[in-house]
Amino acid sequence: MKYTLADIKRGQLGVITDVSSVHIPLKLLEMGCLPGNAVELVQVAPFADPMYLNINGTHLAIRKETAIHILIDIADV
Amino acid sequence: MxxxxxxxxxxxxxxxxxxxxxxxxxxxxxxxxxxxxxxxxxxxxxxxxxxxxxxxxxxxxxxxxxxxxxxxxxxxxxxxxxxxxxxxxxxxxxxxxxxxxxxxxxxxxxxxxxxxxxxxxxxxxxxxxxxxxxxxxxxxxxxxxxxxxxxxxxxxxxxxxxxxxxxxxxLSTEPCVNASEIDKDYFNKLRTAFPNQLLYKLWLVITQDVNFGNVNRNEVDAINSFKTKSKTDLKRLQQKETIKRYQFINNTLKKGQTIDLKSAKDLRIKLDRILTHKVWGYLIFGFILLLIFQAIYDWSSVPMDFIDSTFASLSEWTKNVMPEGAFTNLLAEGIIPGLGGIVIFIPQIAFLFLFISVLEESGYMSRVVFLMDRIMRRFGLSGKSVVPLISGTACAIPAIMATRNIESWKERLITILVTPFTTCSARLPVYLIIIALVIPEGRFLGLSYQALTLMLLYLIGFGAAVGSAWILNKVLKIKSKTFFVVEMPNYKVPLFKNVALTVLEKTKSFVFGAGKIILAISIVLWFLASYGPGDDFNNAEEIVTTQFSSENLAQEELDQKIASHKLEHSFIGIAGHAIEPAIRPLGYDWKIGIAIVSSFAAREVFVGTLATIYSVGSDEEETIKNRMAGEVNPILGGPLFNFASGISLLLFYAFAMQCMSTLAIVKRETNSWKWPAYQLVIMSAFAYVVALIAYQLLK
CATH class of the missing domain: 3.40.50.300 (P-loop containing nucleotide triphosphate hydrolases)
Structure with missing residues (x-):
């Protein structure tokens, strides 16, 4: 089963596996959103959008529409 | 040396x-x-x-x-x-x-x-x-x-x-990552084509969308020997470069940095639980907004009253001390009231920037962006539009500049277009003085009518901003990639020095920036009000004296009549009468008309203009408010500033686009005159219609 970052739940730990370079701006990559980096959901706004994430130690918020273009593996908890 | x-x-x-x-x-x-x-x-x-x-x-x-x-x-x-x-x-x-x-x-x-x-x-x-x-x-x-x-x-x-x-x-100037390894062929070609330039510099020039002063992108493009990459390929290479850099950094930090997670205590998690909470988060944000408004209305009114009366007495003092003449009049009737109209802003501007800079410094502003994004998106705005809309309550100019970090062009453009609806501090003096004149004192549920009116005007401003954003979102056919990323920095106690310097700097630049315009306009207005063409102005004394010769007026009253006759036939009076037909349906006389016209340069000029117009030829020391309260409607009789005309004026100022500096900034930020022109025409027309309806219904 393939997950995207939009699927992650609070308390789960994910690892980014692929980032669609067409949809994801360079700026997000530069902030650490790169394959191999760990990701964790910190908080969701109402309607689960935007998502407040901790990617590789950087805390940032992105919208769900961006998150679906980032593929992740979710570690079983 | x-x-x-x-x-x-x-x-x-x-x-x-x-x-x-x-x-x-x-x-x-x-x-x-x-x-x-x-x-x-x-x-x-x-x-x-x-x-x-x-x-x-x-x-x-x-x-x-x-x-x-x-x-x-x-x-x-x-x-x-x-x-x-x-x-x-x-x-x-x-x-x-x-x-x-x-x-x-x-x-x-x-x-x-x-x-x-x-x-x-x-x-x-x-x-x-x-x-x-x-x-x-x-x-x-x-x-x-x-x-x-x-x-x-x-x-x-x-x-x-x-x-x-x-x-x-x-210091060593040796690079620590060799970026050219991401595509050796390509970079070798680059090196052959431009042997004298630094490789990484060339790479930057190629990958950016802008021209730089010293290295022209077209020049680089013109040499075809290496221009073999499409935009997507370049982007992929940039991605590769980023990954390569991170590899180097990760390797370096693996040995150079150890983090003991056990001893790490995290306050941010606890704070974020509350501050970005679905319910508490919004309540806290609402409470902070209330606090800000309270500070601007209430706490700053004391120094503002003081400044107002100080300038009134300064004007009077100048007249008494200085020798009589045109220069003294210019000083006492043009420049000093004009300056007073600027200085009176300082307390409010300072309070606003104080709050805004504390919110930014502490890291809280990012949480607001996070909380509001979903709601704002319904109206075609971004969570990041909240910052411009809030700082728009200070001044639309820095607010419009603050839209720069909105990634989507459509969201950014809409934010720029609607921000001038928020009640900026320049509207505040207009509101305060008119409210004081036309809204009765008294309380409703412990809140004064006057404070409620002011609150309502702010809400109308925000409502107009959000409402027009919603319409623009439907109307504007702009396709732009929507993407949104906001860093959530750690919480910090704001450093006093940083906050103090920001407040000082912003207040200073506002006062001097707006000050120049206000001062210039006050001087011009004074001249226009103190001189006029033809017999009616120059022989005012004779005309008035003959006219009232039978009535046996006291000298004082006669002087008053002469002064107002002069004003009516001065350049400004003539201009005011020319536009009167357009504004009479709104309940205004020609003096208000002049104030409105001159405040198309900047709203804050309104009070200053009335101050200048009313103080020309007047000898008594009086605050602007008392002078305005004494004005009589020339046609209907009764006070000129009554409930109907007051509300009409308030609404006009709530909606009209009256700020040349904002228009100039919008032009710069959108790179076209089209958008500021739309703003000017649509907002002002809307303001006129609303003010017209309000007056006709209420009178």
Whole structure:
């Protein structure tokens, strides 16, 4: 089963596996959103959008529409 | 001759770069603009050891050298142009010890430009708290630089940083990542085509969407020998470059940095649970907004009243002390009331910027962006539009500049277009004086009617902004990639020095910026009101005296009649009468008409204009408010400022686009006259219609 970052739940730990370079701006990559980096959901706004994430130690918020273009593996908890 | 070295402070946003700048320069700083653009340019002077002086420039915060905004372009533009007078002898990359990994990305890029670079690791006071340990010697070796561990909060390490800057010549200029390895062929071709240019510099020029002063992109494009990459390919290469840099950084930090997670205590998680909570988050935000408004209405009214009466007596005093003549009149009736109209803003502006800078400094503003994004998106705005809309209550100009970090062009354009609806501080004096004149005193549920009216006007402003955003979102057919990313920085107690300097700086620039316009207009108005063409003006005394000769008026009353006759036939009176037919249906007389026309330059001119018009020829010391209350409607009789005309005026000012500076900024930010022209016409027409309806219904 393939997950995207939009699927992650609070308390789960994910690892980014692929980032669609067409949809994801360079700026997000530069902030650490790169394959191999760990990701964790910190908080969701109402309607689960935007998502407040901790990617590789950087805390940032992105919208769900961006998150679906980032593929992740979710570690079983 | 003392030698001066150029130092550039560079760093990611939220690393405390400005605190470092403040620590180095103190009050020896000035804020201006880069020529031709509205990006803020902060520079200052710092005394270094051994009599060396440094000219320090605080570059806009950026995550990398791949620019995606005007502010970020400034950074690259400077670093690529050796002939710029500000080109740094040494760069100081400011980083945050908690985000070292991400901060080092920019550092490796600067190093590739072969500029001597000092790495300043800020917030080192949080290291033990976060369980972070750094092997400085190892990091200095790997990163090929000198490191200063600093804490601007505790004032530590600044001397060491100064020492390193002074000895910049000893720094290595060797790059630490070889970017050309991402595509050897391509970079080799590049090297053959431009043997004299730095490879990484060329790469930057090719990948950016802008032209730089010294290296013209078209020139690079013109030589076809290597221009074989499409945009997507270039983007893929940039991605590769980023990954390569992170590999280097990860390897370096693996050995150079240890983080003991057990000893790390995290307050941010607890705070975020509450501050970004689905219910509490919004309640707290609402409460903070209330507090801000309370401060602006209530707390600043005391100093404002004081300023108002001080200027009224100053005017009077000038008249009594100075010899009679045109110059004294200009001073007492033109310049002093005009200046008073500027100074009276200071308390409110200061309060607003105080709150805004505390919210920004503490990291709370990012949480608001996060909370509001979903709601704002319904109206075609972004969560990031909240910041401009809030700071628009101070002034639309910085607010419109604050839209720059909105990534989607459509969302940004809509934010720019609707921001002028928010009640800026320039409207406040107009509101306050008219409310005081027409809204009765009295209380409803413990709140005064006057305060409620003011609150309502703010809500109307926000409502108009959001409502028109909703319409624009439907109407504007702009396709733009929507993407949204906002960093959620750690919470910090704001540094007093930073907040104080921001408040001081913003207040100063507002007062001087707006001040110039207001002063100029007051002087022009005074001349127009004090001189006039033809017999009616020049022989006013005779005409009035003959007219009232039978009535046996006291000298004082006669003087009054002469003064008002003169004013009516002065240049300004003639102009006012010319536009009167257009504004009479709104309940205004020609004097208000003049005030409205002149306040198309800037709203705050309204009160000043009325002050100037009413004080021309008047001898008594009176505040503007009393003068306005005494005005009589020339046609209907009764006070000119009554409930109907007052409400009509309030609504007119709530909606009309009356600020030339804002229009100029909108032109710059949207790069076309089309949008400011729309704003001017649509907002003002709307204002006219609403004011007309209000007056006709209420009169």
């Amino acid at each position: 003392s030698k001066q070295i150029n130092v550039a402070l560079i760093g990611n946003p939220n690393t405390g770069k400005t605190s470092v700048f403040n620590a180095l320069t103190g009050l020896n700083q000035k804020v201006g603009n880069y020529p031709g653009i509205t990006v803020e340019k902060k520079e200052g002077i710092c005394k270094l050891p051994r009599g060396v002086k440094a000219h320090i420039i605080d570059l806009p915060g950026t995550y990398s050298l791949n620019a995606s905004s005007l502010d970020e372009n400034v950074v690259i533009e400077l670093l690529l142009n050796k002939n710029d007078k500000d080109y740094p002898d040494v760069a100081v990359v400011v980083s945050d010890v908690e985000n070292l990994k991400r901060n080092l990305l920019l550092y490796t890029q600067i190093k590739d430009l072969q500029i001597p670079t000092v790495l300043a690791i800020n917030m080192s006071d949080r290291m033990s708290y976060k369980g972070i340990h750094l092997d400085i010697a190892y990091l200095e070796r790997e990163l090929k630089t000198k490191i200063a561990l600093i804490s601007t909060r505790k004032g530590k390490g600044i001397d060491q940083l100064k020492e390193l800057i002074t000895n910049y010549k000893e």
